[in-house]
Amino acid sequence: MKKKLLKWITWVVVLSGLLIIVGIASLCIGTTAIPFKKILPLIFEIREGVEYSILVDIRLPRILLGLAVGGGLSLAGVLLQGMFRNPLVEPYTLGISGGAALGVCVNIVLGFKSGIGGFSLPLSGFIGAAVVILAVYSLSARKGILKIHGLLLTGVMISFVTSSFIMLLMAISRAEDLQGIIFWIMGSLEEPKWSLINLAIGVSLLGLVLSYFLSVRLNALALGEEEARHLGINTETTKRFLFIIASLITGCCVAVTGIIGFVGLAVPHFVRMFVGQDHRILLISSFLSGAIFLIISDTIARTIIQPLELPVGVVTGIVGGIIFVYALTKRGVEL
Amino acid sequence: MIRRLITVFVLLIFYAAVFNFPLDAAESKENSNQARYPQRIVSLAPALTEALYELGADDRLKGCTTYCSKPEPAKHKEKIGTLIDFNLEKIVTLKPDLVLGMEFSDRRTIEKLKNLGYRVELFPSPKNFNHLCESFLRLGKMVGQEEKAKQIVMEAKQDTAFIREQAAGVKKLKIFWQLGAKPLFSATKGYFTNDYIEFAGGINIAAEASSGIYSREEVLKRNPDVIVIITMGVATETEKQTWKTYQSINAVKNNRIYVVDAYTYCSPTPKGFARALRELVVLLHPSIFKSNEEK
Numbered sequence: 001m002k003k004k005l006l007k008w009i010t011w012v013v014v015l016s017g018l019l020i021i022v023g024i025a026s027l028c029i030g031t032t033a034i035p036f037k038k039i040l041p042l043i044f045e046i047r048e049g050v051e052y053s054i055l056v057d058i059r060l061p062r063i064l065l066g067l068a069v070g071g072g073l074s075l076a077g078v079l080l081q082g083m084f085r086n087p088l089v090e091p092y093t094l095g096i097s098g099g100a101a102l103g104v105c106v107n108i109v110l111g112f113k114s115g116i117g118g119f120s121l122p123l124s125g126f127i128g129a130a131v132v133i134l135a136v137y138s139l140s141a142r143k144g145i146l147k148i149h150g151l152l153l154t155g156v157m158i159s160f161v162t163s164s165f166i167m168l169l170m171a172i173s174r175a176e177d178l179q180g181i182i183f184w185i186m187g188s189l190e191e192p193k194w195s196l197i198n199l200a201i202g203v204s205l206l207g208l209v210l211s212y213f214l215s216v217r218l219n220a221l222a223l224g225e226e227e228a229r230h231l232g233i234n235t236e237t238t239k240r241f242l243f244i245i246a247s248l249i250t251g252c253c254v255a256v257t258g259i260i261g262f263v264g265l266a267v268p269h270f271v272r273m274f275v276g277q278d279h280r281i282l283l284i285s286s287f288l289s290g291a292i293f294l295i296i297s298d299t300i301a302r303t304i305i306q307p308l309e310l311p312v313g314v315v316t317g318i319v320g321g322i323i324f325v326y327a328l329t330k331r332g333v334e335l
Numbered sequence: 336m337i338r339r340l341i342t343v344f345v346l347l348i349f350y351a352a353v354f355n356f357p358l359d360a361a362e363s364k365e366n367s368n369q370a371r372y373p374q375r376i377v378s379l380a381p382a383l384t385e386a387l388y389e390l391g392a393d394d395r396l397k398g399c400t401t402y403c404s405k406p407e408p409a410k411h412k413e414k415i416g417t418l419i420d421f422n423l424e425k426i427v428t429l430k431p432d433l434v435l436g437m438e439f440s441d442r443r444t445i446e447k448l449k450n451l452g453y454r455v456e457l458f459p460s461p462k463n464f465n466h467l468c469e470s471f472l473r474l475g476k477m478v479g480q481e482e483k484a485k486q487i488v489m490e491a492k493q494d495t496a497f498i499r500e501q502a503a504g505v506k507k508l509k510i511f512w513q514l515g516a517k518p519l520f521s522a523t524k525g526y527f528t529n530d531y532i533e534f535a536g537g538i539n540i541a542a543e544a545s546s547g548i549y550s551r552e553e554v555l556k557r558n559p560d561v562i563v564i565i566t567m568g569v570a571t572e573t574e575k576q577t578w579k580t581y582q583s584i585n586a587v588k589n590n591r592i593y594v595v596d597a598y599t600y601c602s603p604t605p606k607g608f609a610r611a612l613r614e615l616v617v618l619l620h621p622s623i624f625k626s627n628e629e630k
Contacts, residue, residue, distance in 0.1 A: 031424040054424050057451055121442075171518070172546050174525075179419075179439045190423070192447040307414050307422040308401070 008281045011274075015288035019067070022292050026063050026299040027055060031306050062189045062302075065197050066295040069189070069253045070263055072204035074271075074290025076246040076253075077264035078282055079211055082218045083242045084148055090265035091250040094155030095132045098162030100254040101185060103128020105169045108180040121184070122196055122255045129251030132158055137243065146239045148225070186311040187258035189298050200256045207249040208287050214241060218279040262316040263290055266324045273327060293320065372479030373433035373454075377426055380418055382602040383435045383458065384409050386471060389487060389604055390480040398429045405598060423447060433477070461527040464495065464534070468605050491605035495534055498609075498616055502536030505620050510537040511559040511586070514547065514601075516570045516577075521549040528600065530608075535616045537561070555581060561619060562586040566597045593618050 028036050034051055042052050076091040091097070107124035136158055140150035170181055191197055217238045220228040228235050250264070267290040268282070275285045297315040304310065377398040378384040384403035387396050398413040400421065413429060416422040418437070423444055426434065434448055434455045448455050456477065461467040468488045475484020510532050514520045521541035522528040532539040540557040541549050562584070564574055571594055578584070578592055586592055595618075599611045 031422055032428050050428055050430060053451060054427055058423050058427065058447075171548055174546065180442065183419075183441050183443075188441075188443060190441075190443045190447065192443055192450050302422070302424075307416045307425045309416060309420045309422055311420075 008275075011281060011285055012288070015285055015292070019288050019292050019295075022295050022299075023063050023067070026066075026295050027059050029299055029303055030054065030059060031303070061191065061194065061197055062298055063295055065189045065191055065200060065257065066298050067291040068197070068200040068204045069257050069260065070267075070294025071287040071291040072200065072207060072249045072253045073260070073264035074267040074286040074293075075204065075207055075211060075283060076249045077290075078268040078271075078279070078286045079214075079218070079242050079246040081268055082222060082279060082282075083239060083246075084152060085222060085224070086152070087269065088265075089152065091246065091253075092259070092261070092264065093152070093159070094136055094247065094250075095157075095159030095162060096129045096155075096247055096250045097254045097259050098159040098166070099132025100125040100129040100251060101259060102162045102165050102169075103131075104184050104258075105166050105173075105181050108177050108184075109169050109173045111177075119193070119196075125255035126251055128162075129247070129254060132162070133244075133247040133251065145236060146243070148239070151243070184258045187260040187313045189257055189260075189294075189312055191256060196256050200252055203249055203252040204287075207245050208283065210241075210245055211283050212280075214238060214245075215279040215283055218242070219277075222277065222279075260294070260313050260316060262313070262320045263294055266320050267293055270324060270327060373431075373477070375429065375431045376433045376435065376478065377415060377429055377431040378403065379415070379421055379434065379436040379440055380458075380602070381405065381598075382604060383437075383474070384412075385602070385607065386474055386604045387435075387478065389606055390475055390478060390483055392478040392480055395478070397431060398426065426453075427451065435474075462525055463527050464530045464605075464608055467527060467603065467608060468492065471605050488605050491609040494609035495612055498612055499534045499536075502534065502616055502620060505536055505622070508537045508560040508619055509540050509557065509585075510619075511540050511554050511557075511562045513562060513564045513574065515565075515567060516574045518548045519551055519554075520547045523547055527603075527608075531600065531612055531615055534612055535619050537619060555584060558583070558585055560585045560589070560591065562592045563615075563618075564592065564594045565600060566594060 024036065024039070027039060028034055032051065032054060034042070034055060038051070039055065042055055046052055073091050077089075080089045080091065080093070081087060103124040103126070104121055106128075107121060136151060136155045137146075139154045140147050142150075166181070166185075170178060173181070217228070217233050220231045220233045221235065221238065223231075225235050228238075253260075268286050271282060271286045271289050275281045294312070294316065297319060298312045300319065301310040301312045301315045304315075372395075374395050375397045376387065376392065376395050378387060378396060379400060381400065381403045384396065384399040385405050387393055388406050388409065393408070396409075396412060398415040399409060400416060400418050401414045402418055403409045403412070413425075415425045415429070419441070421441075421444060426448065431453060434453055436445060436455060436457050438457045438459045440457065445455055445457065458470055458474075461470060468491065472481070472484050472488055475481050475487075512522045512528060512532060514522055514528070521544065522532075522539065523544050523546070524539070524542045526547070529539050529542055532542075540554070540559050541547075562578055564571055567574075575592055575594065579587055581587055595611075595615070599607070599614065603611060
């Protein structure tokens with residue numbers, strides 16, 4: 001037991017260290033290279049000029065948002081994969097992203113986008129996500145029992161329905177609205193509002209803390225629902241809480257950044273290869289790794305073909321997918 | 336389907352154009368003292384870049400997009416990304432005192448620039464030729480070249496008026512103006528390319544459509560005399576061949592399918608509009624062209 005704990009602590013320390021290194025590297029790298037030794041003086045002493053502005057107003061918010069969203073999506077992935085005992089489930093499978101996207105599309109097409117400052121799009125995204133969460137939940141909850149397979153199928157169907165509606169809206173919308181929709185669907189860590197960044201960080205961290213109350217139950221659920229019940233776990237309450245936590249994190253992340261794929265699917269698997277199946281270590285490791293992965297991806301996206309910036313989803317998909325498949329074949333690990 | 340729409344959208348943006356902005360109250364009072372006008376301008380759209388060159392403000396243009404290739408020297412200006420994805424850091428390092436963008440530029444990046452205290456002026460896509468001219472005049476005023484802008488607009492208006500007059504005398508042709516394939520995309524009334532067709536003495540068969548996506552059946556039914564295809568890379572030639580399989584269309588029968596350059600037609604300045612219009616009239620009514628030559 002002691003040995004296990006030691007191993008876990010090592011992992012957390014290593015991953016946290018990596019996260020800090022990646023964060024600092026990402027601060028230094030960009031169109032204008034800012035050397036590492038200039039960073040501290042810039043932030044604490046000089047506090048003005050173009051370089052300070054690039055560092056604090058442009059790069060820092062993106063890194064923090066990358067941490068929140070990368071961590072949040074990976075965490076949601078772990079929770080849902082654990083709950084469904086299905087390796088193909090990811091935060092977007094349940095139609096939450098579709099709902100958010102539809103909310104944003106309706107908002108853009110109806111032309112509310114200038115309202116309530118810049119909050120109107122994220123807000124409509126969140127409302128869309130919340131509607132889908134409620135719909136999926138209430139459709140698959142019968143007599144107080146949440147049917148796992150029903151939940152999954154309902155979610156998948158709702159995500160098809162929403163994506164069809166989005167296509168419908170895109171087909172009939174004006175060219176000017178079309179680009180708004182596409183910008184949003186492509187997903188980006190560029191977010192001008194600090195309040196939204198803080199919100200995303202808050203929700204992700206809160207999700208992490210809350211999910212720890214369920215980590216032991218998740219381990220039990222991994223054995224199967226029947227077995228978990230025999231172990232004295234109230235599976236219904238557990239499933240309900242898991243679903244709500246994962247959906248809310250996903251809904252918030254998607255509402256703020258748009259759709260950034262792959263993080264929630266691949267990171268949990270990748271982490272499982274190294275730290276094992278125990279959710280007590282899996283949750284925190286996935287959160288940290290997801291954050292590292294998204295920050296690296298975003299740094300690549302904004303630097304690889306300067307001065308152009310790629311959508312971050314392109315990088316998460318290509319880089320992540322290749323590394324993932326490589327690791328899978330190399331280690332011969334079964335999902 | 337989404338991918339196709341994205342292609343159409345990218346093409347549209349790529350083609351899309353120009354100006355108009357809220358009139359800056361402070362600016363109307365300004366005199367001709369050049370130093371009081373923006374000295375470090377960054378342009379986020381090809382049409383804006385071209386307009387700055389026409390206005391003679393290109394020495395103050397410090398950065399533009401990779402698509403800004405007209406006129407030739409614009410290719411060598413500092414590049415800040417594309418119309419869709421521009422690099423915020425790059426813009427900031429250029430220390431602009433005026434950033435010119437389109438209303439469809441990415442909301443988040445624009446808002447960020449504004450938050451950082453940069454002056455950002457946005458321009459809607461032009462709805463018609465007059466709208467285009469108004470925007471051009473305002474841009475002129477903004478960069479301190481009002482007189483020059485007026486002069487250019489006046490000349491462009493005279494040019495187009497002359498061409499309209501000439502074209503008015505001939506039999507009107509039904510025209511299908513194709514902006515994109517898969518889905519078939521055309522210019523409706525609210526889009527400035529509609530003016531090309533009307534000024535050149537044509538009838539835009541898609542003018543009344545509610546959105547640009549147009550059905551091929553409808554094209555067959557309306558039977559255009561001419562089909563104009565805007566260049567769209569590899570798809571252009573395929574599209575031309577596709578149309579040729581529909582022998583019932585007059586345009587096909589009389590071999591009147593024309594391919595025109597996207598750069599010329601889709602991101603114009605008033606001057607560029609007049610030039611493109613003249614080119615189109617030559618295509619549509621070769622007889623007018625001859626009489627012009629004689630003059």
